[in-house]
Amino acid sequence: MTPQLSMGQNLATEKIPLDPSVKIGKLKNGLTYYIRKNKEPENRAELRLVIKAGSILETDQQQGLAHFMEHMNFNGTKNFPKNELVNFLQKTGVRFGADLNAYTSFDETVYMLPIPTDSAGLLDKGLQVLEDWSHDALLENSEIEKERGVVLEESRLGRGAQQRMRDQYLKRILNNSRYADRLPIGKDSILKSFKPEVLKSFYKDWYRPDLMAVIAVGDFDPAEVEKMIQDKFGSMTPPAQIKERIDYKIKLDGQNNTAIVTDPEYPQYVLQLIYKLPGQKELTLLDAKNHMTQSLYNAMIGQRIQELTQKPNPPFLYGSSQYGEFLGGLDSYTSIALAKDAASLPGAIAAVVQENVRVQKFGFTQAELDRAKQDFMTSAEQQFKEKDKTKSASHVQAYIDHFLHDNAFMGAEGFYQFAQKHLGSITLEEVNALAKSYITDSNRSVVLMAPEKGKEQLPTEEQIQEIVSSAGKDVTAYVDDALDAPLLPKEPVAGKVVSEKVISKAKITELVLSNGVKVLLKPTDFKNDEILIKATGKGGYSLFPNDRETGMFTSYLVQSAGVGPYNQTQLQKFLAGKTAQGGPYVNELSEGINGRTSPKDLETTLSLIYAYFTEPRKDAELVAGMLANQKAYLENMQKTLTPEKIFGDSLNAVLTNHDPRRAPLKPENIDKVDLDKAMTIYNDRFSDASDFVFTIVGAFDIQQIKPMLEKYLGGLPSTDRDDSYKHPNIFPPAGRIEKTVYKGLEPKSRVSMVFSGTYDYSPENNIQLEALQEALQIKLIESLREEESGVYGVGVSQSTDKFPTGHYRISVQFGCGPENVEKLVKRTMEEIGKIKTNGADPQDLEKFKAETRRKLEVATKTNGFWINYIDTNTFIGDDLDELYRQDELLSSVTVKSSEAAAKKYFNEKNYIKVVLMPEKK
Missing domain, CATH: 3.30.830.10 (Metalloenzyme, LuxS/M16 peptidase-like)
Known part of the structure; x- marks a missing residue:
């Protein structure tokens, strides 16, 4: 059954039919x-x-x-x-x-x-x-x-x-x-x-x-x-005396106000411009149509403001404008601008206000509305196609909103039918009228948050109000730079599948193409309209050790310029209405592509991937502005070092043995980023696809998509080189290290305790380490939280490395009052000592096994799990069938094995403790 939408509807009076399921x-x-x-x-x-x-x-x-x-x-x-x-x-x-x-x-x-x-x-x-x-x-x-x-x-x-x-x-x-x-x-x-x-x-x-x-x-x-x-x-009874449940509201008083607030520990310059408006419930079909209109408006204004950050000299680091729910029965139209420094703050405020005024004066264009409708309809169609594959947790929020706020829900199928029927009738005039109702001269709040240092450089309340009132007076109409051109200048020369075999119990099919590209395919029925793609090659910027800073920014600089004939803004417009997400990355040890698409847009996505290999773009003017903004942002962070950053940087320095290759970025690092070198690194890493492994998981038929794979992946350039990475071999140092950092105005402390060392990497050892981590997590929640009442939460994590040699790390982290640090550290060591002496509590191991089984049961029925499992195991050379040893591996976890693991891995000779304490008065 689906909600019944009558043909001759009076949208204003007809209530939204609730999902009959x-x-x-x-x-x-x-x-x-x-x-x-x-x-x-x-x-x-x-x-x-x-x-x-x-x-x-x-x-x-x-x-x-x-x-x-x-x-x-x-x-x-x-x-x-x-x-x-x-x-x-x-x-x-x-x-x-x-x-x-x-x-x-x-x-x-x-x-x-x-x-x-x-x-x-x-x-x-x-x-x-x-x-x-x-x-x-x-x-x-x-x-x-x-x-x-x-x-x-x-x-x-x-x-x-x-x-x-x-x-x-x-x-x-x-x-x-x-x-x-x-x-x-x-x-x-x-x-x-x-x-x-x-x-x-x-x-x-x-x-x-x-x-x-x-x-x-x-x-x-x-x-x-x-x-x-x-x-x-049914037997629950209300109290004898029922207290009135007052529905509190925030009254609109027509007043405008401005608040300039600073703090010695706040490192950024952020402006919020809030227009408070009467709240709108979604009860009738007209409300539902109006909500679609608001969504189109939000998408278009969001696109315009994002375009500003994609210009050569962006006016802000981040900006947004959006209509949505506020509080106390109100909605709001909120604009946010994150400026790079105090000097650029007036310009950042003016820029975000100007975009709103531009829409208010001239409206959006029909082409913008058409693209927004395409995207909206694609999203509604995907929800409809996935209606039988939508997770239960995704449904419950609609019912919560209905109970609390009377917001109706028609379900994926009903909404898709409604959108099919009414989205097309939303006119440009209706959308453009929203800007005039959102942006008003009353009920406006402006909040400016900034560092205490440089407070005197900030604009005054009067100056801010003047900027907000006058910005956009000379604004001109928006010019749409959409481009209509083929993504690829010429069609790829297709390769051929030269071998095909099933390589796992998980029914993963390996194709080897004539150019050496390897493709691992796992068709699934977990989703009806989802295909995930991941391509990975070994090398990364580790092969360019003298250009670390440039290497870190390489894929960011290349992708921000767009691809083929399209700059980034034009590319987004070209892909309107399509589920075709794909972009390159260059990490320290690898390079590759991440993509997500639907069956109908798979070919577009593969052509996009091909373009990123063969047609990268370079935009020096754009990159100069982006790097200037990044440098200014880092300068702000350096001028106002927050307690969290000081603690994080100190912990990182100790764990990496102060290796400069792991030092946090500083403003001077940005000066070393070179676009020409970035293009050299990128072109080198993507010039040979023969060492790439493409993993594709989702809703497809192997035989049907083979011709596309042969064309776009088989047509990629290949030099058949034998590549790998140069591992930096940076791990926590041996020995005992204890460090206390004094920073922060509040009586807050953070504690990080780390045990580490060499490790014999294997599935058998990995499961013991995982069990140890979970057993300690359970015990520390019981002891530090429930018994000592000393923490809100405590986290125990573990990680392992297989290359260049095996290493492990197990960490305990919590926040607490400064007066409780030593007591809670001592209690943590006592709980670790108990496991080393007697092994883990049998009940905790039972919980670990139950959690692991339950978690894997759900995870293995998602495309996200499989794309990462296949890609990671292939990259590090782990067995793709390891998953099927779960029961065997879990059965090896016993009280005795946990005792042995604790003695081995909680090695107090290799122990690091870093503590954050408030500044000494």
Whole structure:
């Protein structure tokens, strides 16, 4: 079934027909539910509990407690006391944070739970979790006390230049509304001292069925799920006294305001220009058509502003203009300009305003609108083609928006039909009229954020208002430079397939073409309209050791100039309406192409790839402007070194043994970038395709696409050279190194602990290292977060290198209060010591195995997984059938093997610790 769109519609009065594949119901107690059967991914369901209550409803004494309540739902419920909820879900393969999560905003709280459906009772248990969250949180006083530290650490993470500046301008742009005083994180003073009864009061008042929705999308029987929801949530009763759920708004007062805010730790010059407008809901078919019109406008103004950055002397590093939702019942038209320095700030502001005024005065051109419609229709068509291959997680947001904001949803098929019928009727006059309604002389907020240094060079509020008011007075109409020419000056001379064989259990077919190009093909049915392409050759700019800086920028400089007869702007216009994305890269050790396309646009994409090999462009004037902007940006970053950058650079320096080839870019490095050398590097690396391996994954038939592969890939230049890279061999140094960096105004610390060393690279060792990483991650969340209440999050990561010789690295990173650094480092070493002495907790290894299996089950049914798996394994020479050894490898992970791995890889003789502490007062 599809939404029925009547032929003689009155768009203004006819409501948007909702996608009939979604069952929407309401229980007698007022709880709403949405149920949809969806088989992608198989044996999985996405569950959501949505509460129409957030920080906006807090009393003065409750600021921060809507978010605190979200935390407490993971700390013990009726059926899952203490941390049993996280423990149970991890055993089913659901990862805490990555899968199981929640968020609190001003107006809502949303809990997210993906759950397997292929094991008996798991779906029922998942819905039981949602029911517990809805009204059965235990809220034990001891757990509340422990969670204070965790939430305060989350608050600490958000502190810094951005937060300090936001606190200065927020009341202005939010018109002194309640939203300015109800940030979800709340106030530290309240988080430290609130009485448990105040939290319980919020839970009782606002977690009630009439403000709740349960959403279930996945591979299950909808009738069974509906009965489960009715059984579990039907007995919920609202509180005896119902508090009014006030729908708070931001009032438009007609005032304009400007805020200039600076901070000693902010390195950039950013202007935001916000026109606040009445909010628009999407209820009727006319609303849906108007939304399409807005999308076309956003696409066209976005294209115009992007074109400014593709000109020889760009007026800003980044710019944008876009209409969208704001807050408190308002929408906004927002323009942003990132200037390279204080001197260029007035010009950057004027440039972005001028583009808006240009549209306001002269409108868009018909050619621009036609291209935008082509792109829009291609996107709608792709969604329609993928309607049976769309992941469950992609569906749920539409249902959340419907429950919270009344925004209707018609589904991919209904929307495609609607777009087919009504997109063509959107006129140029309708789109052009939007600029006049968006850009007004009232309800305008201007926010300028800049470094404290050089504050005196900034324009004043009056000067900014004058720029905004006067920019564009002498503006002229837009000139469309679209080009109509063949992408290729002459057709490639096709080669031939000289060998063909299946090389893996994964049914990967290897073609060798007559020019030496190797093509690895994996047809899939994961998507109906997607083909991914990746080409990789060995070498990169490692073969040009004296031109490192130029090498790093080579593909950026070449691609920014366009390809063949088209500059970058013209190329984007040429490809309008096509799914033909493809571009070159040059890395340190490799060069290649990344591409994404659809079956109907595969030939266009292959011709684009051929052009990048044979027809690169050079634009000295454009490159000069781009490099000048890049240098100015780096100069800003150097003048205002943020704590995060200082810490990151210090850690990088220690881990790379201060090798200059790994030093962060400085302004003087840009002076060494040479366009002629870049063209030499590029032409050298792409002059011989015989050492390239092309991997193509997706919706295609091998025999059908063979002629195209022979023509475009078989026609690539070939010199049959034997190439490889020159590995820099830069790894963490041996020995113990401890370093403390003092930087930052806030009481914030960062800790990085790294163990490293030589490594016997093999699948057998890799799985042990992965298990060790996950076992430690689980234990540190339990110990540092749940027991010590000292961190919000902790990350454990591991990486391995096969060449030039084996190396491994396992890292622990967390943020905390400066006073807790040593205690938490000590606790981390204690947890590592336990694994070295006794091996990992058997339950944690069970969780690792479940997570690994579940993650791979889903990943192996995506094109993205296979394109990277095939390309990476081919590049480093790993077995393409390694995947099929998963059960064997996982069975080798035991408590005893984890003990041996811990003793081997947590080698305290090769230990690096870098700590960020605030500046000494």
